[in-house]
Every structure is written in structure tokens, then in C-alpha cells.
Amino acid sequence: MTRAQLASMIARALNLGASEKATPFTDTVGKWYEKDVQALYEAGMISGTDANAFAGDKVLTRQQAALMLNQVIEKHGKLGTLQTAVKGDNSFAKLPTFADRHKIADNAIIAVARLENAGIVTGDDGHFNPQNELTRAQIAKMLAGVLELTGNM
Known part of the structure; x- marks a missing residue:
């Protein structure tokens, strides 16, 4: 299980959608989980491993x-x-x-x-x-x- 997989599970379970704002996490751009991570970030339910990285592919x-x-x-x-x-x-x-x-x-x-x-x-x-x-x-x-x-x- 990766950080991205859990983020997607949470965002989808809560029916959260992301705005069109740019994500602060440069490592999520273009990835399958970008919108889910962005939605959780905008809802204040997630943070990155630092200001610019989410590390979605890392094992959770x-x-x-x-x-x-x-x-x-x-x-x-x-x-x-x-x-x-x-x-x-x-x-x-x-x-x-x-x-x-x-x-x-x-x-x-x-x-x-x-x-x-x-x-x-x-x-x-x-x-x-x-x-x-x-x-x-x-x-x-x-x-x-x-x-x-x-x-x-």
C-alpha cells in the first residue's frame, strides 16, 4: 500500500473533488492520483513529506x-x-x-x-x-x- 493509494481511497470515499488550482506537490503532477491528493490537500486532510513533495509512490x-x-x-x-x-x-x-x-x-x-x-x-x-x-x-x-x-x- 502506498501513500497515493490511501490518499485516493480517502478522497473517493469522501467524494472529494479538486479545484483547478496548481498543486504544491511537484511530484504528483501528471500522476494518476494527482486530483485525489489535491482534493485532500485543499480540504486540509493531508500534508506532504515536505512543502513540495507528497511521495505518493512510497510505501505507507x-x-x-x-x-x-x-x-x-x-x-x-x-x-x-x-x-x-x-x-x-x-x-x-x-x-x-x-x-x-x-x-x-x-x-x-x-x-x-x-x-x-x-x-x-x-x-x-x-x-x-x-x-x-x-x-x-x-x-x-x-x-x-x-x-x-x-x-x-
Whole structure:
């Protein structure tokens, strides 16, 4: 599963369309997923790997998927009980319970916690495995959970 594939799945599931504006991501121009990425970017539901790159052909990790799906939840205003108390020192108060939570990137820790608290991610034998690639079955489960939570299913 790539970043582009998940972006397209999200954009199509939410029936998002892109304007005719130029995309800030120079690496998506002319690609099959250009309009889907642009639509998500315009909706504030996606960011690139930097200001000018989306890296759509890169394999998607579990923590990258959590970040992307968390942005969908945030934009739909569905945080409610998913709000996670975070201490300023990033101690794991009310954060993920996974045994390998220390391996989750700082920018992804809250996203993973929200998805875990909602039952959208459950891990494997007590581990989240943040750098592992996602299978289609795993992303289908995660996306279905987010769509249900946001009322889009």
C-alpha cells in the first residue's frame, strides 16, 4: 500500500473533488492520483513529506496511515472522546498502550492514541509496529473505522 493509494481511497470515499488550482506537490503532477491528493490537500486532510513533495509512490507505514486518518477525523470535528491528554514532556499519560509505543514518532503519537482509543487500530500481539508496511486488509479496517466514526459510511 502506498501513500497515493490511501490518499485516493480517502478522497473517493469522501467524494472529494479538486479545484483547478496548481498543486504544491511537484511530484504528483501528471500522476494518476494527482486530483485525489489535491482534493485532500485543499480540504486540509493531508500534508506532504515536505512543502513540495507528497511521495505518493512510497510505501505507507502504519504510523503514516495513522497520521493521514487522524487528519480526516480532525477535519470532521469528531475528536470528542478521542481527545488524548498529553503532558508537555510527552510522557505517555493516556497515550498508546502498545508495548512499542516508544518507537512511534513524536508527530504520530497522538494520532495513534486516538485511533487506538476508538478501536480503529488494535496492534499485533500488543505491538503497533509503527514502521511496518500496511496490508490492504489492515488499511481497509482502519479506513472503515474512520469512515464510520466520521459518519461517512
